[in-house]
Amino acid sequence: MKPIVILHLCEHFGNEQVSFHGVSRSFELWIPAYDKTRFRVLLCSRQGPSGPAEERLKASGIAPLHLGYGKLDPRNLWALIRLVRREQVDLIHAHGYGACTWGRLAGLLLRLPVIVHERCNYGTVPLTQRPVEWLLGRFTRCAFAVSESTRRFTIEKRYIPADRVKTLYSGIPLETIPGVTPEWIQAFRCDQGRGVADKVLGVVGRLEAHKGHLDTFKALQLMLKERQDVYVWVIGNGRFEADLHRWVRENGLDGRVQFLGYRTDVVSVIQCLDVQIFPSHQEGTPNTLYEAMAVGNAVVASTADGQGEILEDGKTALLFVPGDHEALARLTLRVLGSDALRDQLRRNALERIKDFDMKRTIATMETTYEAMVRRTE
DSSP: OOOEEEEEEESOSOOSSOSSOHHHHHHHHHGGGSOTTTEEEEEEESSOOOTHHHHHHHHTTOOOEEOOOOTTOTHHHHHHHHHHHHHTOOEEEEESHHHHHHHHHHHHHHTOOEEEEEOOOOSSOOGGGHHHHHHHHTTOOEEEESSHHHHHHHHHHSOOOGGGEEEOOOOBOGGGOOOOOHHHHHHHHHHTTOOTTOEEEEEESOOOGGGOHHHHHHHHHHHTTTOSOEEEEEEOOOTTHHHHHHHHHHTTOTTTEEEEEOOTTHHHHGGGOSEEEEOOSSOSOOHHHHHHHHTTOOEEEEOOTTHHHHOOBTTTBEEEOTTOHHHHHHHHHHHHTOHHHHHHHHHHHHHHGGGGBHHHHHHHHHHHHHHHHHHHO
16 A cells, blocks of 8 residues: 655744754654655745754654745745645644745645644744634644644634644654763763762753743742852744853853753753753743653753643642742752752652653654545546
């Protein structure tokens, strides 16, 4: 039997502002994991080639395709239709407003099933996109949302009928998490100027205003009033980077905050942390949180979107209201001050992450693909 051809269509894999974002990380994990006897899976971005992200995807055995036009350029539609016909695509799985717009229009014209995949509860939809969502929402046959909160957003703000929106946590391939030795951890920390006795906090992700990095820095200022062995590593890049550097410099935290930049070995690096912090004001369920749980890190996190759903306060993490940097400081000091609490959070996180094995996510997508394609035959 001929494999079903799936086209994952997104906005971009990375750009000059961020080398590799969470959606691309999902593709890197998902595409090699699909059953190759049943599915041929393609990946296409609306934008053109994107440097480091392209190379990382190619290293995973993925050959990225591109439409190559601006978000509102109607040539996207004709380029997508040509691609679908050339590759004999059976289903479009779309991620991002532009990709979902052109993907759904192509689906309507070609009578092809389309899945909308929403990654975050943004609270609102851009004004220019709202009429599009109102028009296309009713024609959307299936949507995935990465959390219950994001599902409500998809129903209420993207006008997709509730019975067509499924919550699908992205998860992580637990069997592929790399372990590191105590010697590697000590050597890496030493390379960054940190000793065994230092307490290192880490924030991983795109450098964007809504990711809450400034809350972490403000919390660090409060923590330093009580103990002088605390440092912060910031891992990732993005358009807010210059602002963050400036804030750190102007507030005298140069020696306390280190920007490690974009790293491909992030799962190894986070195993060097004493506490991993997730301070986002707006979030889905980030891959970095799954990774932190999978390596058994002690976590202090905001309750933004999916973070507050998959974490249990006092059991798998200590949670605070987004933007409350005083609570962030207090809770982090609490974890740093108690080996017993830190070990408890780590053990419970390792147990909880078993509920988010990526195999379940892949199986759900594969079953959905087959059912939707059968209905169109």
